[in-house]
Amino acid sequence: MKQLVYLLLLSLLVVAGNIKVEAAGFKDVPEDHYAYEAVLWAEEYAIIDGYADGTFKPNAIITEQQFAKLLANYYELESPYDELKKQTPAANWADDYYNRLASYGVPLNGYLHNQIRAAAIKRGVVAQAITHLAEGKRGLNDSIQFLLDSYISTGQNEQYENRDLQKFFGVANNMTRAQVVTLLHRMDSRNFYTISDDAQSIYENQSNASLNARAINAQHQLDKSMQQGIATKSIWEGTYTYYYKWGKGANDFNRRDAIISNATTKTFDISITANDGQQSGSVDGKATMTSSTKAVMNQSVNGNRCVLEFEQLKNALKIIEVDCRSEHDEGTNFSGTLKKQ
Template sequence: MKQLLCIVLLSLLIVSGNHKVEAAGFTDVTEEHFAYEAVVWAEEYDIIDGYADGTFKPNATITEQQFAKLLANYYELESPYDELKKQTAGANWSDEYYNRLASYGVPLNGYFHNNIRASAVKRGVVAQAITHLAEGKRGLNESIQFLLDSYISTGQNEQYENRDLRKFFGVTNNMTRAQVVTLLHRMDSRNFYTISDDAQNIHDNASNTSLNTRAMNGQYQLDKTLQQVVPSKSAWEGTYTYYYKWGKGANEFNRRDAVISNATSKTFDISLTANDGQQFGSVDGTATITSSTKAVMNKSANGNRCVLEFEQLKNALKIIEVDCSAEHDEGTNFSGTLKKQ
């Protein structure tokens, strides 16, 4: 009898409570919140986790690195064999997710800089990143239209509907954590969980393109109005690229990419990739600055002989390879003039 009474009293307490039923594990997501079902779903499938204090902070502005984690988890993206070589030194909790996204060429800004990762992600970037994985490579307008047509997202400024697609969507507006989880929940309910052929082909990497190059390609895919660059403290630091398409075939091109980071008054770290159609090579190392515009690297980070001469030009970097045969395929070299991005 006493046990029955306890059960009845407990039932009354539950029914007569203030109805603030919490999503499992989160004290700040109740049934009344618009994203309640989406948050419960995302937690159940290990797409999200919360903060140490037991909150999810659904209304907080989401950063690019937080979005990167949600997107990588939603699609269960595979990890690549190598890792990104960043401009900012030191490990970051989001490295794992950016490595995975880079492997699929996803359009994002923060691949090489921790400060960009920690900044708010814009709606336009979210649109292009999601569309790349769900539908394939698309420009900004096509990405927005895909989200609208698929009922994954809506516009934010009704006065621009059928007049200005970008203003209607609000491409430069920030998003909250709850809003992004809601987008992913809608994608799941509409069966958008298969990776596009474009993204899968980039990950399969038949051309043996380096992870850094795939990340840079993802950056360049972003609409120019959304690309974000952090000013460097050194004139040497930055990302440099050369690309020349000399034929119509898929492998008839030449490409050079260089990322210079951790520059001091005496040295800088250099990451280079070269791709001449079927031939591919990469090298990492540290160069010694010999004058205001020149530097030289004598060996790679692997300890192999690799002599590279660097000359800083106006918004460009000239590279001359003397001997790096131990670091790349025969028929490929790192020589060339690369434009600063």
């Protein structure tokens, strides 16, 4: 159906003489531009839009948040009920796109940081993100090979062909807006519309993982050479989870998720969610170190009393709640030992 509409649209855009043909609304994408057909297609299906001055800026370096928008629009990903709790809390125009991608576990860097979202995205990250949705979870090399084998992308450095896959593909290079649209157009022409089983399973979320937990797991799916700003700074930092299914009913489970970030020698940021069947709650705050393995939080970011004691165990985190009634549903607390993911 997409191809039929696209062909009809092209037929309406044919003009006589020497008049320059442009993609509708984009005065800087003439007919002789290599990405003209791809941009025309992407605009028709509302995958892209341009700038206020009527340009698309096809040769501009694409940022991760711009790529996130295009990828979420291409797959028409649904928005989750939850929202990411970012470490840079200011509202960002790409928030909804990142919420959608996090719910499918798409490997990206900028889920929790507005600054990282605004940085240029590397070709290696693009390869892993696309492959995750189109084929399933893959490492960097397997993701590149998938794009090459499917004729979605080609390498950049011929001298490395059949010698060094990553250098041949140019994993550390930036991409332009036109290049990314061309990739998506090739995916469309090869009928890559279906979301992979891996991504769909993460979206269905049978383990009831929080959106932040899924985002962090997605970040760490990226090859270490492609990760930006998410390296662990201390033994405290990371995602900790407890899950116990005690019955066959949809609500017969207990779950705790804790995310520790921005750890220093004195403090760390903590975000916790808890769900006990029908009861649920969450709390965010800052804990203060009392020793090398222990810390305490006395109030939430909302200014409410909430006393939580933390103890760092081997690959686990012990949490004891003293009083956080103002921060969660009655009958739910944050106590327990959570395994580091």
